[in-house]
Amino acid sequence: MLEIIFSPRSLAVVGASPDPERLGHVVLKNIVVNGYAGHIYPIHPTATVVLDLPAYPSITALPEIPDLVVIVIPPQHVLPVVEECGKKGVKGLVVITAGFKEVGGEGKELERLLLAKVREYGMRMIGPNCLGIIDTVSDLNVSFAGMMPLSGEIALMSQSGAMCTAILDWSRAQGIGFSRFVSLGNKADVDEVALLHAWNRDPHSKVILAYLEGITDGPGFIAAAREVTQQTPVIAIKSGTTAAGTRAASSHTGSLAGSEAAYEAAFSQSGILRARTMNELFDLAMIFSYQPLIQGNRVAIVTNAGGPGILATDAVERSGLKMASFTPETLTFLRANLPVTANIFNPIDIIGDARSDRYRIGLEAALADPNVDAAIILLTPQARSDLIETCLVIIELSRTYGKPVATSFMGGYSLGPSLEMLSVNKIPNYTFPERAVQSLSSMVQYSTWRQRPAPTYRSFDVDKERVRKLFSSVRESGRVELGEIEAREVIDAYGMRLPQSRLASSPDEAAKIAAEIGFPVVMKISSPDILHKSDIGGVKVGVSDASSARDTYELIEYRARKYSPGARIWGVLVQEMVRTGREMLVGVTRDPQFGPLVAVGMGGIYVEVLKDLAFRLAPISELEVSEQLRSIRTYPLLRGVRGEQPADIAAIEETVLRVSQLVTDFPEIVEMDINPLVVHNQGEGAIVLDARIILK
């Protein structure tokens, strides 16, 4: 897929001017000088030769139909050319020209027309408003970038062209290479989802990097990423995550930035590794593209200096990796072959006067040990250090044992040729030890993701039809918010437990219902117009006899009329008083890009103060809900501390899954809260005490 763009047999450049100052000339030159082997056709209204190539006045005038047409002409001329391409049967486009959606107004309309044309003729298009694309596998540089990237096994997509330029420039200096390098621009047609599909199982790319500002099709993105990450790690940096960043992003590309929680959930549910900084993005890119995937989390460290060894050990513990415990054989071997002053326990300290032979002893012992999954080699340059020989040892042993290794040769001035040697031989080197550790830790995270079973989804037997009818009647009555009784009906239709509850429309009826349910009861005003019932004194708990029930009815109704004049009042709800339990909250908001985002956490004041909620996007799998619940900080309280009985965790999970099914079935639910969900002890279930539902 998309080969027509990345590996075209022939291409034309519309706007390929003979004037070296023009962008079209620069793009053509990049194609020519970087060794593209297919036919290249410059298109120019008047020139007959450009860069020694015969030029043509139009696509129609060409001797063959090119696979790819690159467009670098003013925006007002783009549509007719695309129309011509479509008619002639061209299938691939790269539109570098700017002046479309990003300028708003007319540009937006122009882009809509452009996309319609592309779709009409079944073409695929990169851009508009992009730097172009570079493919080192087919030696194709269709861009106005100032240089060609080195060849490598990293595929990169970026929504920012300037970020492409910066990365290109920086990566050359670092010796980091790419297989594909794509500036997405306005991504009118080909977007991150299309590229993920195109790069799935790409034999030339061991890792995919994405610089994202906003995502157009959230669910499509998750589905594509979930598939791709089964074979290939995807590392993303998402900018525009803070309020101010989002404002900056909007002024920049006009793409919706999406809520931070939704992106976190999307990345976690699709196995995407998130880099927090550009440095981290490339730290990870290096280890994933250079080294085999890690199979466990036990790390050995070999060092010629104590201090860096301690730094690295600290970092291992903090990052959730484990310091490997060596087998007795390994220890015996190390004891026999290293000087007595060496430390043979992990970290292996081979002492400052170590040469490559001692690095061989330490590293080979570590890599051969079945208790070791990866090794980090630290080196501070000392008088006796033989850097090149040490590199050779590391390169040889890493290939022999097939376990990932990373190095931290600490220094710069006297390391020069050794750093290049490591880079060329695909040993990721980090200036300081902490980043080597962090990168291995992300590898473990990805490796764990790959080993997860395929997601399974529970489907509950629910009364969908009843909810559909209810929603219709709510809409017909011109409301978007459900009243309490309606919300209860939805909860009931989706199989969640509710306290017994009936509506009373007079004090006497309230007393009668309460007697039937059994004292004590809770009484609440019932009105579609009063959202926060407690705030106006519209809720009373522990009503203990018939006389109080009558008084309470009157009081609550009086308050409702007084504090919410004009509110429709349906009566007073008389409810079973549920015995106490842990109070949880299950909430839903609808993210504009990713759809329903389901939150779970402890209810009550702790939600506000601790903000201890975990989010997942619906539909939620069985494994995901389990992880979701376990990721809240107060989870130990559910398991029970100090001899308390554990809470019915299965009942909480089931509630979340039923809510997930509900909001997936009904996209018109834009907001929903179950608060509190009273959770009893293990095996005793959970009861929804109150619920709010708001429709679109």
Next chain:
Amino acid sequence: MLEIIFSPRSLAVVGASPDPERLGHVVLKNIVVNGYAGHIYPIHPTATVVLDLPAYPSITALPEIPDLVVIVIPPQHVLPVVEECGKKGVKGLVVITAGFKEVGGEGKELERLLLAKVREYGMRMIGPNCLGIIDTVSDLNVSFAGMMPLSGEIALMSQSGAMCTAILDWSRAQGIGFSRFVSLGNKADVDEVALLHAWNRDPHSKVILAYLEGITDGPGFIAAAREVTQQTPVIAIKSGTTAAGTRAASSHTGSLAGSEAAYEAAFSQSGILRARTMNELFDLAMIFSYQPLIQGNRVAIVTNAGGPGILATDAVERSGLKMASFTPETLTFLRANLPVTANIFNPIDIIGDARSDRYRIGLEAALADPNVDAAIILLTPQARSDLIETCLVIIELSRTYGKPVATSFMGGYSLGPSLEMLSVNKIPNYTFPERAVQSLSSMVQYSTWRQRPAPTYRSFDVDKERVRKLFSSVRESGRVELGEIEAREVIDAYGMRLPQSRLASSPDEAAKIAAEIGFPVVMKISSPDILHKSDIGGVKVGVSDASSARDTYELIEYRARKYSPGARIWGVLVQEMVRTGREMLVGVTRDPQFGPLVAVGMGGIYVEVLKDLAFRLAPISELEVSEQLRSIRTYPLLRGVRGEQPADIAAIEETVLRVSQLVTDFPEIVEMDINPLVVHNQGEGAIVLDARIILK
């Protein structure tokens, strides 16, 4: 102070061999070739000339008494030389020789003798077991390092010699320079405290960096750092903070690594900035040594590309800085002078084709704006970029306006000379924007620290004598743990409130006391041998009448005898039942390096689950206790949420300060817990319900 070591007028090198392979030769050569201007005397038993300098057989044979003597001979010969130095009146020593404390056993004893000698003659000594010292101000390189650092305004001390080597090597490549560069080695005499004092108000050092593994004198370190950080920022990286890291540290230097919480508290209470990684250490070192101190937290960003602008904006928000809001004048100026496609709001986007003139417009407008405290300049190299001219603009404007600036020129390959130009002109440049932001954020943190008023300590009128006597009697009885009644006495003597409470020694007496206190009461077994009274059913709350009081006495006593046979039982404590309130915990542990560490946090199950405790080292100042309490996550619960009354925060603070005074007065208290401290509403005080105290 320590000028004798860092700026000696003359020096001798004991062990200065003519053999270029010997360490003594390397050290002498470093002194000679790096331009030291004072007299240099090689000392060697047989050679008469070393490196063209006349050599002498001993210190005694020298024509003058050198300020500094450097010792590079085998450990067994060190003591006699030091004795000779002392007798001749030498005052400064650098002992490079290894084989002392770090090898254990005899080495440890040798170091003890060495230090005794040094003290006896009033000398000061760096080492033993170190790389040496380098001082670029006096062109002094007394070390076996492979190179001289660049000159700069960063003073560095490191407990790891290898880290020194690595930093030296790396800093040369980065263009980062130092004023003083010290390998502390075993720091038998001169340690981090002595160096902090020595470098206080050093006109050549704008920032002090410390690589720490362990600290010998915690309180001394805090006192010194507190003083120094009033003038000079101190940035520390502390390794050996995790359990595994600590083990690695012990095998490395034998220094105690100290608890993580104690270090955090020590750094926070003395204004030290903590770097988490080596990268961060130098990120901060650059901005502090290159730029003026920031005066507020409002940042302007000038960029020629949208993507990096968003990244930087996100980072600003996350780091607690603020994006500056420009004045109307600034906006008018920018609107009038930048192209219409530019973004004139912060971040100022001057668009990809910007040259230095547009950087001047954007940056000058930002720096001149009174709402801006610092500026970050982002540049991705584009076709029209004029890097050198842009550097000149930045250098000029940063000097004119005196506000700190940082740059992120993103790239590498085509940036070469511009990066060097920035570095030479003291503009800190960061590969990617996030690190520039993080560095400014640390500057704000330090600037805030400098503006703090001097700490004030409350001294409460307490009955110290009563506690002293009580502790004596506890020790005389051969115990270390106080019984409950004893602990109550201590709490009372230090002016903290307790519930009414009396000891009953029979069921009838219990009933009588309970009636006098007023029902309901709490009853607890009283025994010096039973620590966790609840666990054995030794506590009963809500005892509501005389008959229950009698029953409870019998039951509790029975359980205590059954579950803790052999425990001494003093009777049953009958206590006033305190009305409920927020339950807090105030605890103390004694850190081996830093002394008493006082914790405060919510009590009950939340301590265990959320680990929401804040720590400070005693003695705690009024401002510190206030910050301590505000730094716990559950602090909003104390202020009151959802219309609750606020808790008596002043009473909690006072309790912490009284505990701080107690544990400062009595260093023999190694552990103490007030749990729970029941805190009532504002103005209503707090009551200690239970306390444990353990003595050394």
